[in-house]
Amino acid sequence: MALTPADVARLGELARVRLTEEELVHLAPQLDVILASVARVAEVAGADVPPTSHALPLTNVFREDVVTESLAADAVLAGAPSVEDGRFRVPRILGEEV
C-alpha cells in the first residue's frame, strides 16, 4: 500500500496545499510511514473490539429546542478580513459550490 507521489498530489489538492514535484517525492514515503503505523494499531484490535469514535460511553446528549442569545453582529464581523453590508466579504471562488 505504498503511497505514490500521485496520491500525495491528490491529497495536496484536497487540502488546498500546493506541492512541488520534489515535495511530492519527498513526502510520499514519509506519509507512508504514518499510514503503516496507524495500520499496525488496527492489527492489534481483535474482531471483538469495535472501532471507537468516541471516548465517552454516552449517547443521546440533546438540548431542548430553545432559542438563546446570539452574538452581536459587530462582534461576529470583527474577525472578518473584510466586511460589506453586514456580511463577510471574500474573494470569488469558482466551481466549488457544494
Place this chain on the structure above:
Amino acid sequence: MSSAVVDFDDALAAFDPVLGLEVHVELNTASKMFCGCSTAFGAEPNTHTCPVCLGLPGSLPVVNAKAIESAIRIGLALNCKIADWCRFARKNYFYPDMTKDFQISQYDEPIAFDGWVDIDVDGETFRIEIERAHMEEDAGKLLHLGGTTGRIGDAEYSLLDYNRAGTPLIEIVTKTISGTGSKAPQVAKAYVSFLRDLMVSLDVSDARMEQASLRCDANVSIMPKGTTTLGLRTETKNVNSLRSVERALHHEICRQAAVLSSGGLVQQETRHWHEDGGYTTSGRLKSDAEDYRYFPEPDLVPVAPSREWVEELRATLPELPNLRKLRLQGDWGFTDLELQDVVNAGALDVIEATVAAGASPQAARKWWLTELARRANEAGVELAELAITPAQVAEVQGLVDAGTVNDKLARQVIEGVLAGEGTPAEVVARRNLAVVSDSGELAAAVDRAIAANPDVVIRIRDGHLQAAGALIGAVMKEMRGQADAAAVRELVLAKLA
C-alpha cells in the same frame, strides 16, 4: 449557453431515463441544529450566529432534540427503518459557506433508511424507494457581486451571511428510479410535491420551495433501450419550483440524448438549471464521496433512539396527505379531475369543513372553487383567509336548499358576509334578500308580464314553450331577482295552459 437537445419523444424512443432525487428539507425548529441561535427567516445578516455555528475554536455543538424527533417522524412517514444507533460525520470541503471548512452531516449511518412511498401520476402508481433520510446542517448564504450578470462565473467577490449556517436539514435520497419512461419528469414532480405536502402535514417544515426551505437536486441518466447499463448521471441543482423539477428533467433527458446520439459521452457533473431560459449549464465535475474525507464527528456522541421513543413518535403521525386525498375523494364521489382542481386550489381543508357543517360535497366544491375562489383571487388571499367560515358557506347553501334564496341572491349573501355584515341569515334579513314567497305578489307580477307581452303569449300558446323565458325574465326583473325562477316558470305555464 443552452446545448443541443433532441425532441423528447425521440429521446424516449431510444433511451430509458433513470432518476435519483435528493431533497433537502429545512426543519422548522425554533433554534439551530447544534446551537441556540434562531432559525427565523429574513433577519439582518449575521445576527443569528454564535461561536458554535461560526465554528470558532473551543465551541461545542449539542444536538437539538426536536430536530431528531422531526427526523424520526419523517423517516417513519416514508416507511423507513429507524437506526438503533447512528453517528454524525464531518464532510470536509473548502468553501466559504461554512466557516468550519466542514459540514456536520451523516455518512454511512443515516438515522432513517430503506423506505418507500407510492406516487400516483395520471392514475398509474409508481413506487419510489427511499435509500436514506439523514440529518445535517445547512450552510451560510452567499451573494455573488461585482459582475455584470449577477452570476457566479462573472462575480468579482462574494458576501456571506451565516444566519442560515447550522439550520437543521433532512436530506432524503431515493434509490435509482427506473421504469417511469416518458413519465419520468412527471413522476419526479409528483414525488417532490408529495414530500412538500408530507412535510406540511407532519408540521416539520414550511417546505416552501421559493424560500429554499425545500430544495431538490435531480439526478438523471439515460440508458439505450434494451440495455441495463446505467449511463453516467448529471445532478441538476437550483431547481426551485415543482414546475422546474419537471422542466429541468425534461430538458436534461433531451440534452443527454442529443449528446449520446451524436456519439458523445455524458459528463458526470453538476449542472445548473436556468429557470428563465429553461436549460442547464455545466457546473463542477462531481466529487466522489472519498474527496469529502468523511469521518465520525468527535464532538457529538452517537444518537441511539430507543424503540419506545420511536413508537411514541409513530403514534403522532397524522393521516398522510395522499391517503387523505384518496379517502376524501371516495367520501365525496369526486372524479380525478374534480379532486385535482380542489387540490390545486388549496381547497381540501375548507371543503372538508364545509361538508362537515352539513353541505353536500358538490355544493361545497361549487362555492369554494367559483365565487369564493374568485373573491380570494381578487383580494390576493388564501381561501381559508377569507372572512367567511366553512360553516357559514354551508349555511348559505342551506338557505339555497330551503328556497329562501336563489343562487344569484346567495352570491349577494356571501358578499355581505365577507363585508362583515353578519351571519348569512343576518345578511338576508338586513339586505332583504329572501326570494318573494308571497304567491299573491308573484301571481300579480306574472299577470302584468302576460298583459305586457301579448306576442309572447301567442307564441307560447302555439307550443313554443321556450318563449316563456321572456316572461320569466320580465317577472324576475320586476322582483329584482328575488324570486324562484322555477316557481315563476310554473306559474306562467299554469296561467297560459
